Amino acid sequence: MAILNLFFVYTSYSCILYCILVLGFRLLLHPLRKYPGPFAAKLSEAYGGFYALRKRLHLQTYENHLRYGPVLRQAPNRLIFNSVSALQAIYQNERVNKSYVYAVAQPEQHNTFITTNRAQHRPKRRLMSQVLSEQSMRSFEPIMVNQVLIFLRQLLQANSSPVNMTPMCRYLGLDVAGLLGFGYERNLQTDHAHRSLTDALTFGNYRTNQRLNTVLMDLLPNRLRTELRATIEKMILTRLAQPSEDKHDLLSVFSEAEQSDLDIKNMKKSAIWAEAILFFAAGGETIASTLAATFFYLSQNPECYQKLATEIRSTFSSGSEIRGGPRLSSCRYLRACIDEALRMSPPVPGTLWREAATDAKDKPLIIGVSIYSLHHNENYFPDSFQFQPERWLAKDNNNNNNNNNKAAHEAFVAFSMGSRVCAGKAMAYLETSLVLVMTFWYFDFEPSSSEGKEAGEQKNTAGGKGWRVGEFQMQDIFAAGHDGPELRFRPRGDFCCEELSRRGNGPADMLQLL
Numbered sequence: 254m255a256i257l258n259l260f261f262v263y264t265s266y267s268c269i270l271y272c273i274l275v276l277g278f279r280l281l282l283h284p285l286r287k288y289p290g291p292f293a294a295k296l297s298e299a300y301g302g303f304y305a306l307r308k309r310l311h312l313q314t315y316e317n318h319l320r321y322g323p324v325l326r327q328a329p330n331r332l333i334f335n336s337v338s339a340l341q342a343i344y345q346n347e348r349v350n351k352s353y354v355y356a357v358a359q360p361e362q363h364n365t366f367i368t369t370n371r372a373q374h375r376p377k378r379r380l381m382s383q384v385l386s387e388q389s390m391r392s393f394e395p396i397m398v399n400q401v402l403i404f405l406r407q408l409l410q411a412n413s414s415p416v417n418m419t420p421m422c423r424y425l426g427l428d429v430a431g432l433l434g435f436g437y438e439r440n441l442q443t444d445h446a447h448r449s450l451t452d453a454l455t456f457g458n459y460r461t462n463q464r465l466n467t468v469l470m471d472l473l474p475n476r477l478r479t480e481l482r483a484t485i486e487k488m489i490l491t492r493l494a495q496p497s498e499d500k501h502d503l504l505s506v507f508s509e510a511e512q513s514d515l516d517i518k519n520m521k522k523s524a525i526w527a528e529a530i531l532f533f534a535a536g537g538e539t540i541a542s543t544l545a546a547t548f549f550y551l552s553q554n555p556e557c558y559q560k561l562a563t564e565i566r567s568t569f570s571s572g573s574e575i576r577g578g579p580r581l582s583s584c585r586y587l588r589a590c591i592d593e594a595l596r597m598s599p600p601v602p603g604t605l606w607r608e609a610a611t612d613a614k615d616k617p618l619i620i621g622v623s624i625y626s627l628h629h630n631e632n633y634f635p636d637s638f639q640f641q642p643e644r645w646l647a648k649d650n651n652n653n654n655n656n657n658n659k660a661a662h663e664a665f666v667a668f669s670m671g672s673r674v675c676a677g678k679a680m681a682y683l684e685t686s687l688v689l690v691m692t693f694w695y696f697d698f699e700p701s702s703s704e705g706k707e708a709g710e711q712k713n714t715a716g717g718k719g720w721r722v723g724e725f726q727m728q729d730i731f732a733a734g735h736d737g738p739e740l741r742f743r744p745r746g747d748f749c750c751e752e753l754s755r756r757g758n759g760p761a762d763m764l765q766l767l
């Protein structure tokens with residue numbers, strides 16, 4: 254017994270001594286010791302984990318940059334930068350890779366987003382680029398438009414009562430993502446039965462973000478994940494029972510690409526489902542965030558709303574003309590509004606961790622730029638908390654706006670940059686543009702309460718410290734979480750009901766909804 258006691262005493266002392274030595278090293282001898290940052294962050298990754306758990310790590314990082322400057326030590330082995338020069342040096346650098354923390358965050362997924370090995374990443378990325386290319390989008394567009402029409406019918410059905418745009422946009426985004434990824438109609442927009450999918454995705458994002466920011470922490474349970482897996486299995490089996498050429502989706506693009514691309518041919522067929530799952534979080538959730546934020550800012554800024562309404566309603570002469578192509582691309586104010594919403598409330602607000610490509614066995618230095626912080630850096634975006642789509646529009650004459658505009662473009666990083674830039678950028682702009690233009694064509698909208706600005710923000714989560722009036726607040730769970738805005742939609746004249754009933758699934762459906 255005495256020996257056992259002695260063993261425990263020595264073990265406890267050894268542990269305490271070990272902790273003191275590790276913490277002392279991190280504080281006084283570590284190569285990053287001279288970089289400023291919160292005291293707790295210098296000692297442990299738990300600092301980042303704590304704020305990730307509270308879903309406000311992006312806000313904390315922003316506040317820390319204000320306090321400590323453009324280079325910040327956020328964990329013993331991690332630095333965050335807040336400048337365009339650092340952005341380019343990190344993300345456009347062949348010698349810098351995605352950090353190993355991605356693989357730790359989702360060990361079971363080896364898709365385009367997670368894979369850190371360049372050779373393994375290449376064929377996956379080529380496949381994704383093909384399914385998300387402009388040509389592929391042209392084939393997919395009618396399916397997308399059909400989903401947007403369902404979205405519009407839901408707005409009509411609301412009959413001017415308040416609509417919470419977060420769930421509406423999520424159901425739309427996930428239905429479109431499901432159709433492109435799995436060729437499967439999940440019908441979240443119209444059917445309540447499978448909406449737990451959204452909770453499972455939120456939970457998955459939250460868990461991923463935890464692990465990205467502290468590899469120590471994995472406290473969250475797994476039940477929703479199991480449910481998500483069952484749903485996905487059903488989607489895969491249904492799709493596999495159909496000929497691949499029956500749909501325009503990931504499987505059909507894969508089947509065609511493998512004829513001519515040996516690397517893609519060598520990919521296991523099962524590997525494409527890991528890519529399809531990625532469509533939900535990478536494609537569905539991000540688009541929903543962009544839409545919810547843009548609706549929010551337009552409802553809060555009547556001048557911008559008017560300018561955009563005028564642009565859209567003078568560019569098209571009927572709802573059925575609204576399609577991707579030169580006329581949609583000519584809507585420059587529309588693009589400026591989307592970019593400004595992406596800047597102010599980026600759908601991926603956190604820090605995208607990178608590390609030097611090296612064979613060394615030592616723990617690599619992890620570095621990155623926080624998207625939210627850079628997007629609110631006053632050097633690049635003066636009055637950064639104000640919604641000003643004009644900052645994206647270069648003036649023709651030689652005034653300052655052109656210089657500001659260049660700085661803004663260089664610091665705009667909502668889709669990341671370099672070899673791991675978002676593969677779905679073209680789809681993101683097409684889908685968000687179609688939704689906004691078609692909504693403005695058929696409806697007018699306003700915040701749900703007549704009390705104006707603040708009332709419109711009530712359904713706008715996160716809150717607490719860091720809350721700003723006029724900002725659509727994102728929760729940092731990698732692909733952002735949010736709620737609201739609550740808006741009321743009024744049809745623009747009688748033609749709205751007629752046209753919407755004529756298009757898409759036809760009058761029978763429409764009668765059911767009205």
Ligand code: HEM
Binds near residue numbers: 539
């Ligand atoms: C507004 C909407 C979107 C935003 C803001 C966005 C943002 C991003 C960002 C920041 C990354 C880099 C992540 C990292 O390095 O950790 C990324 C990667 C990626 N995104 Fe998007 N995304 C959007 C829409 C989409 C869509 C619609 C798809 C397609 C379904 C998509 C597919 C991907 C893929 C496959 C990657 C991984 C690329 C790679 O590592 O090679 N994204 N996205």
